[in-house]
Amino acid sequence: MGRSRAVAARRAAPVRVQLAALLRPAPLGILPPDDARRPVAPALRHRRLGRCQHVARRRLRAGQTGLEHVLRLLPAGQRVAAPDTAGPRAGVDSAANRVRQPVSTTGLPAEGLPPERVHELVAAAGADDADWRAGRSWSLVYDSPDWHADLVARAVATYANENSLSHTAFPSAGRFESAVVSMVASVVAPGADAFGSFTSGGTESILLAVKAYRDCAPDIDRPELALPATAHPAFGKAAHYLRVGVREVPVGASGAVDPGDVRAALTPQTIAIAASAPNFPFGVVDPIPELAALAREHDIGLHVDAAMGGLFLPFLDAAGVTPPRFGLDVDGVTSVSVDLHKYGYGPKGGSVVLFGTDELRRASYYISLGWPGGAYASATSGGTRPVGPAAGAFAAMAALGRAGYRRLVADVMTTARTLQDGLLESGPMRLVGRPAMSVFAVTSDELAMTAFARGLESRGWWIDAQTEPPAIHFVVFPRHATVVAAFLADVAAVLAGSLEDRADGSSSYGVMVRGVANIQTLRDYLDRRFDDGWWDQRA
Template sequence: MGKLISEWRAWANRALSEYEPLALLLFPLAAFLLASLFPLIFRLLDHPGSIKGALFSIVMAILRLIPGVTGYIEREKGKVVDKLQASVKSGRENWQTELPRAGLGIGVLERLKFEKSKDVQWKGRCSGTVYIGGSESDGHFSLINEAYSMFAHTNPLHLEIFPSIARFEGEVVAMTASILGSREKTSGGQICGNMTSGGTESILLAVKSSRDYMKAKKGIVKPEMIIPESAHSAYDKAAQYLNIKLWRVPVNGDFQADVKAIQRYVNKNTIMIVGSAPGFPHGIVDPIEELGDLALQFNICLHVDLCLGGFVLPFARKLGYPIPPFDFTVQGVTSISVDVHKYGLGPKGTSVVLYRNHEIRKHQFVAVTEWSGGLYVSPSVAGSRPGGLVAGAWAAMMSVGEEGYLEATKKIMEVSKTIQQGIKQIPGLFVLGRPDMTVIAFGSDEVDIFKVNDVMSSRGWHLNALQRPNSIHICLTLQHTVIAEDFLKDLKECVIAVQENPNAFEDGLAPIYGAAAKMPDRGTVQDLLIAYMDSTC
């Protein structure tokens, strides 16, 4: 045996003696690199529509393989946080840091009014943010405020004391489910759920429930989930909180979830996949039916993020718009998140998480029996919750009704079409994909779209900056139904301004445009962020 090994070594040394030592060193490294990048290269060849995204992923993967690069990236992230924390005093000079010696009593209302007067004038100028139409002093705003004040002292944690809140929450959940598939014949049991503080908590609970459901059903103890690149960052938060491995997959050429690419990441540890209706960046509905088929094929969960679309898409479909399937009528869907505080026109801090059946939902609950305080059962992240918000959401849905939501949807869908068409007519701009709803993302191959966004900011418009590709979007609400012409006029003028003098905006706004700004400058915004970080430490 020893002789055979010696002969093999001699043969190998003779065969390799013709090669340079450097080549022998680089060959295994190149092979390792190719093996690491193979999934990305395969995706690039198989899906030419997502070439930019795949190429970016390949470049980033190569860079991260270089010794020291990953550490450098993490150090740079740390520098940003350190800079914010080191500059904290600049944002807190006039903040109240101790209790007043004598309480202000009712005089505090004047202080509240004064501080509120310094907020940005948001009416009709912000992307999303405020979804209710009209003024804060009348109409729907007043109704919600009154409903909240009536139940501001209540807490859903104590249902035996506040049965009214228990009923309101149950009815909000049932009414929401009724527009998202419970009226239809859906297999798997009765649709159920809970109210939450917002879309992030709804998503967090859906991920937690899916993780524990898959552990009980399939014994998965090293959970993984797969999401499109366009899925909300709440999934990253959920993955970090719940110790779940997260895979982000590039979208296809239409900015939709790439189902074939997602399938390649499915393995024995996969607990769930995700679709959005629509996705926050581009306002485009993912192919939920295809994702549902994939979930059924591999016996895993499918969560649909309807935080934006839950109170628009069902009514848009009734109005005749070509809306693809997106709710529990798709058999593979196991959970849905939908925000009442967006197009449901409810108070901020109200959302709903829904499940196809009680078997999945029961994994959302936390029950504690071992501590000395007795049995503790909680369905949500928070223990105590503001009952006033539950009452406000119920009041909003009951006051608007189906006819009201149809009317609101018609208005915002019409203004969405108007603004889409207007953007396409501005030389140098293009709309990304084919928006299904009220979010319109647009970019440019001729001007720096972020500089355009800067100039728009100087005119009081608050839009969202996007990446991959560089673009900005506007999320249209009832506040925008009367400002379409103003928006398009300003946008066209801002594009021309950047085209004519692009160097004037290298590090922010040129003085001529910044002089009439209606929003805090970047330094002020940074100070506010710094102060907020410090105040919450």
């Protein structure tokens, strides 16, 4: 403990305020009102070490309070930068200069439309969507072979109306969810204790994990997370919602966080470390065993975000690669999240969060006994939700089995290697770090990568561009095997043209913003989602 205080005292890196953590509410929904003052059960353990109240008391004795919970680490020498609110730039429709319009009241038709017309409108709404069915999208849609996708779609449709909120009224919900949790645990927690929940996606899985760690440390007034800069923004969202501080750890050229940098970011307020298997920007797996040892040493949690790799990395031996260890079978990993709608090939709206103890899982629940409508208990942040995603996830996993996942991993890795080789041979590009699987980014010291991405976009490809470093990002799936040659031909054609460094856009995962992205332009982007005007023109 003395070593932790010494590290905190020596820290000299510049810091930035994380406003999300200015206040911390009392934990809600964990214990019934009559038990609100009951101490946390001593059975709550961080694997074999004392967890929750033991750790909280020890940290409280360290006497570290104040505002450290709102500090966010930056690389040494980097200046604090305020949000860019300087107004419009070339090509930017700035929120500051756009008059806000209320929601249109065109709304509901006076008379119902004929079913044929409704079908026409539904089809027409997708006319400008990325053509993922033809393999033209390198992100956002995670498709499987047609026979499998059809099977999953039928399962989803069969249970589209059943309500997962009540497992009593609809036992199918519990059957599907528990089966999926069990199958996921058999892959990412072999031989280890695992207690899981089925959620609506990776973001909700991370939210529930952060809630569990926060509520297992009731004596820490200003809890913090330590997370790499490459960790998914869902951790920041969870911290913002739950008023937990964030200490962001820089990541170097390797694309993986350095455990030594994580150690320097830990304080007596730290409740958990975050890691990725792999991270989304570069496809690089963080050093999970080393981070797990660090978590054990400090008696804190370690959540591994395996949204992308949970059902891919364990089968890498089918592609001649030794799978990395990242799950609950690594001593010190206390929770892990796996998305079913990515390389699980299930429908969107399916993820699993696994905890190493039942007490941690229970801390992620919400329970209310005082509502006149009756007792309310929810395992997730949502209330009513369809059983369909769980049914589809079950169908996806049951139909593939281990052998099916191994075949798909081998096929996808073959395509990914072909794509990587073709890109690196086509021009002065290089991979960012050492990607572990079929998620990767390529960058260049010579090419204008934003202009390169726009050139490919103009040829009908959906490309995610990244900014740190300037790069283009790829997520490879089975359908891409049929288009990789055509894509590389377009790469050659774009590179043969003029690639001026047109600073006319910046983008991130699924978001394209003309001009320089800042808080205002991104809020404007979100506003336009809800005042698109498409229906006003057709109603």
